[in-house]
Amino acid sequence: GAVVSQHPSWVICKSGTSVKIECRSLDFQATTMFWYRQFPKQSLMLMATSNEGSKATYEQGVEKDKFLINHASLTLSTLTVTSAHPEDSSFYICSARTRARRLHEQYFGPGTRLTVT
Amino acid sequence: GESVGLHLPTLSVQEGDNSIINCAYSNSASDYFIWYKQESGKGPQFIIDIRSNMDKRQGQRVTVLLNKTVKHLSLQIAATQPGDSAVYFCAENSDTDKLIFGTGTRLQVFP
Numbered sequence: 427g428a429v430v431s432q433h434p435s436w437v438i439c440k441s442g443t444s445v446k447i448e449c450r451s452l453d454f455q456a457t458t459m460f461w462y463r464q465f466p467k468q469s470l471m472l473m474a475t476s477n478e479g480s481k482a483t484y485e486q487g488v489e490k491d492k493f494l495i496n497h498a499s500l501t502l503s504t505l506t507v508t509s510a511h512p513e514d515s516s517f518y519i520c521s522a523r524t525r526a527r528r529l530h531e532q533y534f535g536p537g538t539r540l541t542v543t
Numbered sequence: 544g545e546s547v548g549l550h551l552p553t554l555s556v557q558e559g560d561n562s563i564i565n566c567a568y569s570n571s572a573s574d575y576f577i578w579y580k581q582e583s584g585k586g587p588q589f590i591i592d593i594r595s596n597m598d599k600r601q602g603q604r605v606t607v608l609l610n611k612t613v614k615h616l617s618l619q620i621a622a623t624q625p626g627d628s629a630v631y632f633c634a635e636n637s638d639t640d641k642l643i644f645g646t647g648t649r650l651q652v653f654p
Binding site for chain 2: 430432460467468469470471472475517519521528529530531532533534535536537539
């Protein structure tokens, strides 16, 4: 149980275009979803927290207009990287949490590799 | 804030030996500490967690030790196997219910 999927697993886009990444909880309802970014050989950095039906809360230094997050249902959150640039190339990972489990338990997706050319 | 490393420290062990991976955490108010394993190109995988009111917890082949006095966490892996090769991250559940990840340690297991 507690499976989280991401789509796509990898994507290449041209500079200036937008790309959408989906995060789905497959067998549970995710009241909260988190989006992380991970650069090579570095740790996971939290970008934003989204609760179903409300606006996402962004971490300091993360541009909310550039990284649009939508958590429209209890099983789906999307991250849209708008006007992508090469420096946005990274590994994006989502995680999901449910009220049915302990608050610190997050279930991670497999990640999406974004390459901006 | 988040902990970001410029490079990953590496621990090399021989197959069958025990591994000890260390982590320093920052927030005295964190109530849970978690160890994750991340294989190349994949998301983090939960290994074991420990509550702040405990100092030791054991799982299958793994043991987590918590020393709150010096804000130190360690993961011990018994009889390390090639499949244990990965990057290991500690994380603390902050008082805002966010996970703050440590810098990570790459574990390399050689025959």
